[in-house]
Amino acid sequence: MDKKTVTTISYLSRLKIDDEKEEKIIEDLDNIIKFVDQLNIIDTSDVAPLTNPLEKTAKTRKDIVTAKNLKKDLLEVAPSSNDDYFLVPRVVE
């Protein structure tokens, strides 16, 4: 774990890390990874990958529309909106 990796991860997660905390975070992440790394001691070559710890399968839905029109409520709780749309700072490709 180095400064560059932490910078990349924090950018990808849109998390701002204060400069003075950066070293501590690098150290913490390093320790976490070392801790989890212990799992590699065990040979899991004939164990199928686990997709969910519940080891159950999903209940599914029938294809039916159940949602109500929540437009007004949803737009109201957004940080910025007009009568029809959520508004965000302009993003253009």
Added chain:
Amino acid sequence: MSWETVIGLEIHVQLSTKSKLFSGGSTEFGAEANTHVDLIDMGLPGVLPVANKEAFYKAIRFGLATGAKINQTSSFDRKNYFYPDLPKGYQITQMTKPIVEKGSIKIYLDGSEKVINITRAHLEEDAGKSIHDLFDGETGVDLNRAGTPLLEIVSEPEISNAKEAVAYFKAIRQLVTFLDICDGNMAEGSMRCDVNVSIKKNDSSELGTRAELKNINSFKFIEKAINFEIDRQTKLLENGESVVQETRLYDSEKNETRSMRSKEEANDYRYFPCPDLLPVVISDKELIEIKENLPELPEEKEKRYVEDIGLDKSEAVIISSSKAMANMFEEASAKTNDAKLVAKWLVGDVSALLNKDNIEIDESKLSAENFGKLIERITDNTISGKIAKSVLEDIWENGSDVDKVIETKGLVQIQDESILEDIAQKVIQSNPDQVSAYLNGKDKLFGFFVGQVMKETQGKANPKSVNDILRRLLK
């Protein structure tokens, strides 16, 4: 130096379910902004997605129709990135265990056949829509589309040029519409495609660096974007430069592709299994039921049209090319006892009108019932083929009923032989020179007399009767 192009397509097909992939929100197109948004589509805290079984069934139909492997247990992963029209900050998709793997589809180009292998087809949710040009300095977000089920169909890099890419896209569109899993509506974005293009030296076994062209939604633009990209990459390599692996946007107005630099740094999606969703299992019974209910596919239709109905191969190809065309043929044929004549008119006059108006048959005013009736009126001798053409044009323009057009315009064929005989006599009397020339061996003039009688009757005479009468009178 000669170069070889290698193309792979990722086609996003919107599955025509009523509700979304993980919520009970409606998938209806064109609704007022943000009226079809469920709490789950919003990604609000405390909600849990529940998978829509119908989306799986539709994906499996595609898998079965392409001879693919169906993974009866499939699971979901999160693809993480930030964009305003992706409320949760991740897209739920199938990375590790897609529902469909290893299929193939045949494409036909310039009379030859090629098989394109399909790597995988997986379920995922669509994003919302960003509207950039309505608001000053801000982007509007409409989340109606967020959560709509998509089947992403990934081809092997086995496509060699722009024309093949278009043929492949068309073949997929034809198949998904026949399977009734997608409406195939390109204008509404029901099918969109990303194209991976790279070029390599002819003798090289290694692939070149690829560029990904994003979100192209018409046949024309697929072809143009690929050709632009091949040209751009060839020039780079010939100048000793190299191609950068990147995402590029096709600008249809300028006919060019350009780099989307903003996406570059974010191109690390950190996939991991979605902890909100358990694996979905499809039982053997469900699989058998889907298999048994698969509709007749284009290739099977084509074969049946030739072998059972006796159409020409070329007619069968055109009629089975789209579901709407095949439906028109089958429904109109059911109204008459002359399916071959239906096919002849469909491929001939009706196709000509479609080309003229540049529309698909289901966008026209012609109904199968009306079209079938038109053919029936030819076979029961109510009108001649020539008159039928003008009736077709009328019902094409106005959608009016065949029988009403025939009645109001007085187009019923003259059946009464004595009336036709009188007219034929008049024609013979008023053209003595032609008569003597004909009788002296100028056989070709026979057509002239037929033409004159048809002219007198405004095309309403039965051509066969006219022929018989004239042959008798001109002995």
